[in-house]
Amino acid sequence: MQHLRRSVSSISYLNRSSLSRCTRFFATSTELEEKVEIPNYIQRSPTTILRALSQTVGFDPTAAHYKYHDDPYLIPLSNVGKRSFALAMESGRKSAKFIRQQHSNLFQHREADPPIEAFLPTKMYTIDSQVEISDLTTSIEHSHVSDAILVYALLKKNNVELTNDVKQSLLELLCFYNCEEPLEEDMIEERWFRQNQRLKERNRKTWKDNDTAEQLYYEIEPKTPQTYACIIRGMCKYYQVEKAYAIFQDCLANNIKLDVDCFNSILNVVRFIKESADLRWSVMLDLLKTMKEKGVSPNLGTLNACLNSISEMGSKNAKDYAIQIMTEFKNIGIEPSLASYYHILHTFCKDRGPVSHVLVDILNEIEGKEFEMRDIKDTMFFVTAMDVCRNHLYDLNLAKRVDAFLHFGENYNLIGDSYKESIYYRNYFTLLVQAEPFDKFMADYYHILVPHVYIPEPSVMEEILKAVEVTGAIDNIPLLWSHMICFEQISRDNLLALIVRIMLQNKPDLTIKTQENLKETFSHIAWDIWSKIEEKNELRSKPVVWTGKLLGDILRIICTSEDIDRASVIMEKLLNDQQKILGESDYIAMEDYVQLCITKKQPSKAIQCLQYCTEIGFNESKNLAKTICKGFTLDENHTRRVVRYAGESVIQEIEKEMQEESAAKNVTQ
Amino acid sequence: MLKKINLNSLIPLAQRTCFRNYSQEPAAVETVHDDDFRVLNLRKTKGTQQQLSRRPKPPDVPPPRYKQMAVDQDWGAVWPGPKTFHPASVPLPVRQGWVPLNKTVPGKFANAELMKIPNFLHLTPPVIAKQCEALKQFCTPFPKGLETEEQQEKHFPVQFISSDYVHGLPTIRNPLSRIVTIKLKLSQLKLDEHARDKFLRLIGERYNEETDEITIVTDRCPLKQQNFDYAMYLLTALYHESRTVEEWESSKQEGDMEYYNWHNNQSKVTSTEVLNWGLPGDSKVEPPQEYISCVENLMNEGENEYNINKYKESVVKMLGLA
Numbered sequence: 001m002q003h004l005r006r007s008v009s010s011i012s013y014l015n016r017s018s019l020s021r022c023t024r025f026f027a028t029s030t031e032l033e034e035k036v037e038i039p040n041y042i043q044r045s046p047t048t049i050l051r052a053l054s055q056t057v058g059f060d061p062t063a064a065h066y067k068y069h070d071d072p073y074l075i076p077l078s079n080v081g082k083r084s085f086a087l088a089m090e091s092g093r094k095s096a097k098f099i100r101q102q103h104s105n106l107f108q109h110r111e112a113d114p115p116i117e118a119f120l121p122t123k124m125y126t127i128d129s130q131v132e133i134s135d136l137t138t139s140i141e142h143s144h145v146s147d148a149i150l151v152y153a154l155l156k157k158n159n160v161e162l163t164n165d166v167k168q169s170l171l172e173l174l175c176f177y178n179c180e181e182p183l184e185e186d187m188i189e190e191r192w193f194r195q196n197q198r199l200k201e202r203n204r205k206t207w208k209d210n211d212t213a214e215q216l217y218y219e220i221e222p223k224t225p226q227t228y229a230c231i232i233r234g235m236c237k238y239y240q241v242e243k244a245y246a247i248f249q250d251c252l253a254n255n256i257k258l259d260v261d262c263f264n265s266i267l268n269v270v271r272f273i274k275e276s277a278d279l280r281w282s283v284m285l286d287l288l289k290t291m292k293e294k295g296v297s298p299n300l301g302t303l304n305a306c307l308n309s310i311s312e313m314g315s316k317n318a319k320d321y322a323i324q325i326m327t328e329f330k331n332i333g334i335e336p337s338l339a340s341y342y343h344i345l346h347t348f349c350k351d352r353g354p355v356s357h358v359l360v361d362i363l364n365e366i367e368g369k370e371f372e373m374r375d376i377k378d379t380m381f382f383v384t385a386m387d388v389c390r391n392h393l394y395d396l397n398l399a400k401r402v403d404a405f406l407h408f409g410e411n412y413n414l415i416g417d418s419y420k421e422s423i424y425y426r427n428y429f430t431l432l433v434q435a436e437p438f439d440k441f442m443a444d445y446y447h448i449l450v451p452h453v454y455i456p457e458p459s460v461m462e463e464i465l466k467a468v469e470v471t472g473a474i475d476n477i478p479l480l481w482s483h484m485i486c487f488e489q490i491s492r493d494n495l496l497a498l499i500v501r502i503m504l505q506n507k508p509d510l511t512i513k514t515q516e517n518l519k520e521t522f523s524h525i526a527w528d529i530w531s532k533i534e535e536k537n538e539l540r541s542k543p544v545v546w547t548g549k550l551l552g553d554i555l556r557i558i559c560t561s562e563d564i565d566r567a568s569v570i571m572e573k574l575l576n577d578q579q580k581i582l583g584e585s586d587y588i589a590m591e592d593y594v595q596l597c598i599t600k601k602q603p604s605k606a607i608q609c610l611q612y613c614t615e616i617g618f619n620e621s622k623n624l625a626k627t628i629c630k631g632f633t634l635d636e637n638h639t640r641r642v643v644r645y646a647g648e649s650v651i652q653e654i655e656k657e658m659q660e661e662s663a664a665k666n667v668t669q
Numbered sequence: 670m671l672k673k674i675n676l677n678s679l680i681p682l683a684q685r686t687c688f689r690n691y692s693q694e695p696a697a698v699e700t701v702h703d704d705d706f707r708v709l710n711l712r713k714t715k716g717t718q719q720q721l722s723r724r725p726k727p728p729d730v731p732p733p734r735y736k737q738m739a740v741d742q743d744w745g746a747v748w749p750g751p752k753t754f755h756p757a758s759v760p761l762p763v764r765q766g767w768v769p770l771n772k773t774v775p776g777k778f779a780n781a782e783l784m785k786i787p788n789f790l791h792l793t794p795p796v797i798a799k800q801c802e803a804l805k806q807f808c809t810p811f812p813k814g815l816e817t818e819e820q821q822e823k824h825f826p827v828q829f830i831s832s833d834y835v836h837g838l839p840t841i842r843n844p845l846s847r848i849v850t851i852k853l854k855l856s857q858l859k860l861d862e863h864a865r866d867k868f869l870r871l872i873g874e875r876y877n878e879e880t881d882e883i884t885i886v887t888d889r890c891p892l893k894q895q896n897f898d899y900a901m902y903l904l905t906a907l908y909h910e911s912r913t914v915e916e917w918e919s920s921k922q923e924g925d926m927e928y929y930n931w932h933n934n935q936s937k938v939t940s941t942e943v944l945n946w947g948l949p950g951d952s953k954v955e956p957p958q959e960y961i962s963c964v965e966n967l968m969n970e971g972e973n974e975y976n977i978n979k980y981k982e983s984v985v986k987m988l989g990l991a
Contacts, residue, residue, distance in 0.1 A: 036824050039809035049807065056799045058746035062734045063758075072730050072757050112839035485729065535726075 061448045067189070077486040079422070079455050086189040094187075118186075125150050131158075133166065140169050146181050148173060149212050167220050168227060174213035175234025178206065193418050207240030225251075229262040236265035241272040252290065260296050263287060267305035270313075277315030284309060300337055303329045304375050307343035322347045338382075338414060339375035341366065345384050349392045359388050363401050370409035379416030382406050383424045390427040396435040399428055425454035433463050438471040451486065458492050465498045474506045475514040481525050490532050491544050500526070500553040523561030526554045530570060545582055548574070552585025559592040564600040567593055571605065575612045584616045594624060598631035606632070607641050614645040625650045626657075733757030745796040752791070754783045759790065827904075828852040831893055848888040849896040851904065855881050858908060868911035929968035931961045944987070960987050 064075040067086055076082040100107050104121035112119065123138075125131065125147055131154045139148040148170060155162060183191060217223075217231045228251050235244035248266055251258055266273075267287055274280045284306060291298060303325065310321045322344055326336070341362050348356040362385075371378070382402065389399035406412060406424075415421050429449075432441050446464075450456060456464065461484065468476055481499060489495055503525065508518035530551075537543035551574055558567045571593060574585060590609050597606035606628050613621040625646035628634075634642065643651060738747070738760050747758065756777040764774040765782040777783055815821050830850040834843035855876065860868055869876055875884050885903055887896040923933055931937055937956075944954045963983040967976045985991050 036812055036814040036820075038812040042807050042809060044807060049804065052803045052806070053800055056745065056796070056803050057749040058743045060743070060746040062737045062742075063747060070752075070755055070758055072733055073728070075731065075734075077731060113842050116839075486731070 061452065064452050077451055077455075078488045079457075080488065082455070083193050083418070087193060090187060090189040122147075125154070127154070129154070131155060133160065133162065136162075136166060136170065140166075140173050143173065143177070143182060145173060145177050145179065149179065152212070152216075164220060164224070167216060168224070168230070171213060171216050171220065171227065172230050174211075174216065175230050175237075178234065178238045179208050179211045179213055191417070195419065203239070205239045205241075207235055207238035209240065225257050225259070228256055229259050232258070232262050233265045236269050239269065239272065241269045244269070245273055257294065258296070260291070260299055261301060263291050263296060264299075264301040264305045267302065268308055270309040277313045277318075280309065280313050281315065281317075281321060298329070298332070298334070300334055300340075300374060303334055303336060304339045304343065304377070307340055307347070308377075311343045311346040318347050337374040337378055338366075338371055339377035339380065342377055342381040342384050345381075345388055349388045351391075355392065357393065359385060359393065359398060359402075363398070363405065367401065367405055368408065371411055371414060373414060378414050379420060382415055383420040386424045386427040390431045394431070394435075396431055399431050403428060422454065422457070425449070426457055426460055429454065429456060429460050430463050433460070433467050438467050438473050441467070442473075442476060451483065455487050456483075458489050458495060461487070461489055461495060462498065465495065465502065469498070469502050469505075472506055474502065474508065474518065475512075477502060477518075478521050478525065481528070485528075485532065490529070491536060493544070493547070493550075496529060496533075497547075497550060497553075500529070500550060500557070503557050504553055520561055523558050523563060523566075526557035527563075527566050530554055530566075546573075546577075546580065548581050548583040548585040551581065552589035555585065556589045556592050559589075559596045562596060562599065564596055564602060564605070567596060568602075568605050568608075571609055571612070575608060575615075578615065587613070587618050587620050590618070590624060591627070594627055594631070598627075601632070603628070603632040603634060603638050607638060607645070610642065610645050622646055622650055622653075626654055629654050735760035744793055745791075745799060748790045750791050751787075754786075754788050754790075756780070756783075822854070822857075826853050826857040829897065831897075847891060847893050847896055848886065849893060849900055850884060850886045851897075851900045852882055852884050853904075855883055860908075860911065863914065864911040868907060871907055871911060929965055931965050936964050940987075957983075957987055959983050 063070065067089070068075055068082075074085070076085045100121050101124070104124065107121050110120075122142070122144070123135065125135070127150075131151045133155065136148060136151045136155060139151055152162075152170060183194075213231070213234060217227065220227050228247060232244045232248050232251075235241070235247075245266065248258070248262070267284060270280050270284050270287075274283050288298075288302075288306075291302075306325045307322055310318050310325065313321075315321070326340070326344070329336070344358060344362065348358040373379075385402045386399060389395055389402055406415065415424065429445070432445055436445075461480075464480065468474065468480070477499065484490055484495065484499070503522045508515040508522070510516060510519075533544050533546070551570060555567055555570045555574075558570065574581065590613055593609050594606045597603070597609070610621065610624055610628060613624055618624075625642055628642060629639075629651070632638070639651070734757055754777075756779075759777065761777075763777050763783065765777075765780060765786075766775040768774055775782070815824060828851065830852065831848065832846055834846055836843065855865070855868075858868070872883060876882070877884070885900050887900040887903070890896045890899055926933070940956045940960070941953060944956060948954065960983040963976070963980045967980050970976060
């Protein structure tokens with residue numbers, strides 16, 4: 001227990017009205033009444049102070065998101081890790097809920113005061129349970145869709161009469177969720193990491209025909225305008241467009257007053273009602289005119305629905321229509337949301353269309369403003385804008401402006417989910433690495449955002465490695481390699497080939513201070529590549545296939561650091577697992593290896609290499625044999641092996657050459 | 670003796686358990702064989718053994734993050750709130766723990782001593798300055814006309830004291846928070862001598878003579894507001910009650926007096942008589958005020974050297990003997 005506050009306040013008999021009659025208690029000097037001016041209290045909500053304090057906390061590039069534990073063992077360093085760590089935590093929460101629900105009789109103690117509803121087990125309903133109308137209303141209130149459906153069925157079985165209000169609210173619940181249990185509200189991580197099924201199911205009818213919602217709709221008598229509006233909106237949301245449009249037409253014919261959201265949902269699905277672009281446009285115009293006739297004033301939803309339909313209409317005039325609609329709504333004073341701008345971008349910046357700079361105009365309009373979520377598609381804006389920056393305009397400055405706008409105020413809340421966030425950063429990073437000077441990119445962006453905000457996907461990593469290859473900034477290679485291990489990208493052939501190629505082609509410059517130890521480090525990295533993949537191949541059912549080229553390159557890098565033990569391990573692999581290795585190594589790697597053997601005086605290992613070369617069938621293997629014979633003083637056994645692999649002629653040629661040499665020497669003497 | 674008995678009693682027990690185990694084992698094995706579905710092992714894989722040999726690889730642990738921290742970083746962003754010490758996040762070579770003489774104090778890694786003590790890493794001076802700056806928008810200027818303590822006392826004579834509590838429990842209530850104390854100076858109340866006397870008698874020990882303060886503590890109601898109202902009610906009732914004069918109050922005798930009043934006592938009669946002895950006419954000479962106060966002091970405060978000397982001086986002066 002902690003003593004929070006000991007408040008001492010003095011009560012003024014001047015200011016407290018309830019105590020005004022106390023005035024005469026107190027002895028006051030009446031001759032000089034001084035005026036006391038007490039300033040007014042500044043109004044604030046319970047969380048205002050906390051928000052103000054949280055504003056003072058900046059961004060820490062070394063720390064993981066605060067949902068993870070701040071401990072080296074528990075900080076995720078790959079996309080898979082981020083996902084599984086966060087979801088594991090939430091899964092624990094879920095299983096706790098499951099246990100609580102399963103053994104609800106054990107969790108009936110009510111210690112909390114006031115009781116916290118969310119921590120108590122909810123009521124369970126079965127086919128046999130006795131239910132009342134209040135059960136139905138609480139289920140509706142808490143959005144327990146399946147419970148509500150069950151309770152409603154039970155009530156109907158018991159012939160309990162329900163009021164139309166209750167039926168209406170149940171219908172609204174069922175239409176909103178399409179008779180399916182929604183994801184619980186406190187499952188933040190699951191919502192963040194869930195693969196967006198909505199996107200996949202776009203344009204597909206998911207409305208459950210003849211389910212409880214529709215039955216309920218037919219049951220409600222007399223039907224109010226809300227009932228019609230509810231079923232129309234539900235059907236439009238889940239793309240049961242035909243039925244919805246039929247009901248809508250009936251309502252219009254019978255002069256039933258529909259609300260603006262109902263018109264919006266019909267406007268949203270115009271593309272399913274009519275086939276061609278012109279017909280769609282005319283239907284939209286008709287709908288808008290009807291709205292005017294009926295005295296329904298449009299809102300932001302109307303604007304977004306129109307723009308959405310226009311963007312997917314496929315008309316040549318779509319851009320003109322969109323501008324028309326925007327100006328029209330601007331004139332009646334409706335502030336567009338980010339979703340409106342998303343639809344505009346979608347309309348103007350088509351993949352195969354002409355280049356449009358509409359994003360610049362949009363940014364001029366909205367930069368420096370803070371946005372709130374006002375439409376479900378508001379979250380699509382940033383990812384689309386960055387996509388336009390990279391793929392449509394290829395404009396780095398514009399991308400930076402979009403990023404600044406994203407980080408303005410509370411705008412980051414509109415980034416959407418993990419998927420959108422990673423696409424956003426993928427585009428941003430690719431653009432940065434291609435257009436920004438490499439050193440600046442590493443210092444200002446890579447070191448700050450990787451790995452805690454964003455983890456480059458293999459494609460982005462490839463771009464970064466290519467930039468390293470072009471700029472020759474090889475002192476970044478050790479960092480990038482360790483990140484590749486962390487991000488679990490070491491089984492990518494193209495990345496491995498690229499990094500090995502960079503290490504081979506760029507010899508460290510010993511005069512530069514940052515590259516002094518790089519030769520050793522490269523050799524370590526090469527050995528690391530070897531051992532990590534071998535380790536993986538032992539464990540994994542689907543092993544990475546070695547290519548001879550890659551192995552040869554690794555061998556070459558290791559040879560530069562003169563580490564004969566490690567080099568010979570790789571040589572043995574080349575020799576023994578020839579069937580499993582794709583292709584053959586470069587001959588130059590063999591030469592390097594033999595040279596290393598000569599300096600380390602290991603004739604048998606050099607002869608092993610010769611064996612490999614003859615088995616592969618290099619044309620140059622004779623030269624190699626010569627090098628071996630010259631480099632070592634071979635004993636009988638070794639000579640026999642060389643002869644076996646390279647042929648008798650080699651020895652004779654060497655002897656001849658030696659004779660010639662000595663003859664030449666004699667001549668010069 | 671005891672040991673022997675214990676051992677003897679244990680042996681048959683052990684034998685019995687051994688025997689039971691032995692007799693049951695073959696049966697158990699048989700049932701397992703009956704239940705198991707026999708697998709035709711064509712490829713000669715040693716399924717279970719292979720799995721056992723696969724030892725879990727220790728995870729790749731990144732270096733502690735304090736190694737990546739910039740020298741000029743914003744510490745408030747790294748350690749924004751109160752939390753237990755963590756060696757990987759704090760870039761300080763701190764040491765803690767008791768060791769014998771001439772041994773090194775343990776470092777920060779795996780040091781439970783550092784985790785036990787509360788740290789104030791989240792409240793460094795720059796952070797406090799920043800937070801104060803952020804909270805300024807909610808502050809109002811100090812009220813005008815209340816700068817000195819006298820002014821405050823004059824305009825706000827009644828002090829109201831209560832406590833709020835926060836604890837790590839499911840409940841947010843604390844019964845102690847209902848207690849309300851009000852304090853005020855007695856001199857702030859408009860009371861005549863009678864009323865003051867009566868007020869003091871009514872309030873009893875709640876009056877502090879040294880500071881001239883009245884303290885009323887109320888805790889009988891369940892809520893703070895109720896207790897506050899009750900305290901204010903008590904104050905009002907006390908005030909008005911002390912100002913009423915009951916009929917029976919006039920029948921107060923000398924024996925009921927709680928202090929010596931010269932005017933009601935024999936001293937007045939005697940001294941007046943002495944002073945007027947042999948004087949003609951009705952005009953009487955009253956003893957001087959100095960004498961009266963000396964007598965009252967002597968009787969109320971008791972006899973001490975100072976009071977007796979004063980008394981002597983005043984008598985000598987009054988009688989003109991000097």
